[in-house]
Amino acid sequence: MRVVDGTAWDPTRYLDFGDHRSRPFHDLLARVGATAPRRVVDLGCGPGHLTGLLSHRWPDAEVSALDSSAEMVAAARERGVTVERADVVDWTPAPDTDVVITNAVLQWVPEHPRLLPAWLAALPSGAWFALQVPGNFGAPSHALVRELLAEPRWAGRVRPRGEKAVPEPDEYADLLADAGAEVDVWETTYQHRLTGDDPVLSWITSTALRPVRDALDADEYAAFRAELAPRLRAAYPVRADGSTWFPFRRIFAVART
Template sequence: MSGTTWDPSRYLQFDDHRARPFHDLLARVGATAPRRVVDLGCGPGHLTGVLAARWPEAAVEALDSSPEMVAAARGRGVEAVLCDVVDWMPGPDTDVVVTNAVLHWVPGHPELLPRWIAALPDGAWFAMQVPGNFDAPSHALVRELLAEPRWQGSVPDGDERPVPTPVAYADLLAGAGASVDVWETTYVQRLTGADPVLAWITSTALRPVRDALDDADWAAFRAELAPRLRAAYPAGADGATWFPFRRIFAVARKA
């Protein structure tokens, strides 16, 4: 994740859609008086304040591996720290960890989960949410285009990786000694504007592609991808596009 360049303003273009899974995740965390709450991969810090408002007596720690995101969070008054999640470990007073739409950017992240659970104090909560739509047209069409002769080899393997199944996450966290609540939700999002699905993935899944291409090739790639996405996600009678987005949630409490 640390090698990808992020644009906080573009990421926040769909703030309402991106924030809803965070709130749904947080609703299942039952901590009452945590000492330290960690926003692991805080992005532009737009949701860190939700943690501070829910637990005003807690020390709230925010970190992200993107300098652009850390700068944006600090601009919002969040004392964010530049740190890659693979280098992070919970402290002895860390009672809540929330990692929202982050771990799919971290290769081998399932290996981190038991390590984090083991380091958390008894009774601590760990809550995570990741996209589960890697087989959807929004991602499959990008892979197909990158495999065509013009683009083949021009973009390194992206940082965003398919994630385990909900059952695999449940087994992993339960095996680490936590009580576990795992579920999945498909949000049917109403997107508007010109090529809205392309706009959506430009701020996330296409970031590694953008980093690898110069301006001319980036424009050409988008021009080839746009009609394929429009065909897969046609606009309705009112001009809006329905975009199904599956997400996987897990909340674990250390025994």
């Protein structure tokens, strides 16, 4: 996971919704058909809680990972993951890299559409490159943050990501196909059933609100959250049983060189 504009990442907070956040990784991995890869790379591994699945799937492969967050790298190493601290924009595949998985990372890398063809070109013939990114930047969870940041009290304090933060599925399909790969692209909207007080606010606290928290002091950040909370509650109402539905669109692409 990339560090953006000095953003610090909290591995514990990120794992608060670990089951929900992990499901897309499983769905992505299921579409990778590699049988005996030599090297498998988890590109942007976060706290490393999913990297072990790659070793389980391909026990004879050399499995390695990288992440640009010192906190995430430390958490991954505590799990026994072989991980390097590095920015994905500086990464180049080793000649024996047969599988690359990058899960919920590239949305933090605005230039990644430019990087994808170069990465595919550097991979050996028959290699697999699999990516997953959130496709919900137009959803209320993000739109309401942008709206609040545009109000006079907060204007100019934080530069939010726009609705067009990642390409659409057809754009990924064209990009990867034009690079000469066999392509499998799809999208899924998960209906996450959340519980607890202000669960959507809690969810985005570990992701979308990280740049906001880092740009404001503690009192300002608390005030921002207090203004945002009722707007999110209105957009994502609590059901009679106390749970909250949180629709979350994700985009997947698998390319074989």
